[in-house]
Amino acid sequence: MILFDGVAVQYSAGPPILHDVTFTLAPGSFHFLVGRSGAGKSSMLKVMYLGLRPTRGTVSLFGRDVASLNRAEMPALRRRVGVVFQDFRLIEHLSTFDNVALPLRIAGVREAEIKKHVTELLAWVGLKDHLDALPPTLSGGQQQRVSIARAVIARPSLLLADEPTGNVDDVIGLRLMYLFEELNRLGTTVVIATHNDTLVSRFSHRQLRIEESSIRVFDPRPMTAYPSPPTPATTAAQGASPARRPGAA
């Protein structure tokens, strides 16, 4: 699903945000991306959703080396990725309904289907009474739920969420986590960036830990919890340490 091989990210002449990051994520896996604030979680997600090109290294998404993609190929790939942005990035002049409907409209889904699915999902996240509300009139938590609904409405193959429960209370936070788990059970690969240790400890999912600009994979579950023997492609994601490139220190 996702392969990072020796990836480095550096903004201008500043210090490297990520350095020699190597790992793979298997299709259908669920990972928390953890690390202290400013560790590079958002940058890593940006690379994953094709919003940022790495300074060095190779990134492969859905089996495609992103460096070899031309512009015309990117939209189709991006449509397979749902993103919950940390700052929501809702379109302020569009209603809640239209914000959530956007991925379906871009994908060319018929309006009748859009209405059915969007209404249903917004009811599920507790916003059925706010279909016509504009984002600025919603609370932070409500905006976050709209953002999540927009990310999952098109049933993406990969869901990337940046602090998706940061602005909601525990009850709503849990409800959203169950939504992510449900999507994961249906086959969506999920990566959730968070610094909420309570949330991470409550769910026994694998963790990608960013430490010292590099990555470490941690699995809180016993090895017997794996549903099937790990394949070479998933070794790094399922093991207790990141994959090592040949020759890497």
Next chain:
Amino acid sequence: MFGRSDLPLNRDASARFLPWIIGFMTYLCVIAIAAALTVDRVAEHWRQGLAGNLTVELPFPAELETEKRAEQLDGAMALIADTPGVTGATVLEDQQIAALLEPWLGPDATQLDVPLPTMVAVTRRTDAVIDLAGLRTKLQQIVPNAQVDDHGDWVSDALGFLRSLQALAGALSALALAAAALTVIFVTRTGLATHRGVIEVVHLIGAPDRYIARQFQAQALKHGILGGVVGLGFGAVTVLGIGRLIAYSLDAANPGLAFDFRLLPWQWVVLGALPLVVALLAMFTARRTVMRSLAKMP
């Protein structure tokens, strides 16, 4: 085509004046193209009016006796009549010469103490080729200093002038359209900068460049049609007004030179197509601007 838009382009301050600028440019185009079409009609009118005519000038000396003068005139007229291709020849009366000279010398032209030549209006078949130099030589053997004029030089100069006016009108139209296109580019770029955040989100959600471009081009097409129709309306009123004013002025000043300046139906159709041309120009300009700008995004 003008349906829902993810980008609030209709709220942009820079876009609000776009229909007015397009309207003004269309107005200028209408005036310039109408002028070019009218000039074309005038040129054709002149060309057709003079194509079948020759003028022969017979400058008889004042001291020439009347009998001798009549004898030379008869000889010249016979020579003209016998020239192949000539269909008729008429000696102009003093009143006719006075009418021709009136615009330049006033109503008493023939009363002035100026020797005027005898003028012969010659008609010929338009397809006939007449040896003007040979005819002149033969006429000068009868009447010294006789001249033959087929108005070719005058027509050529006049048509050259009219063609220059047409070229000028064409250049003005092209400039107006170019200015409209540049305005669309400016407004589109401003829109791209203003809505960069929204465009990034829509992009990251998976919208291809053409999805975003479609919203800008729909907006440009709408403004193009609106501005084009308004510009055409005001332009048509102006063209009609100027045409009538010129026709009235000429008719009052010189009934003989009166000319119908009203545009023909097919010429109105040409002008009527201008809003569509302007709108399509705006649409494709916006599309190209957006596609080029988005190509620079990651």
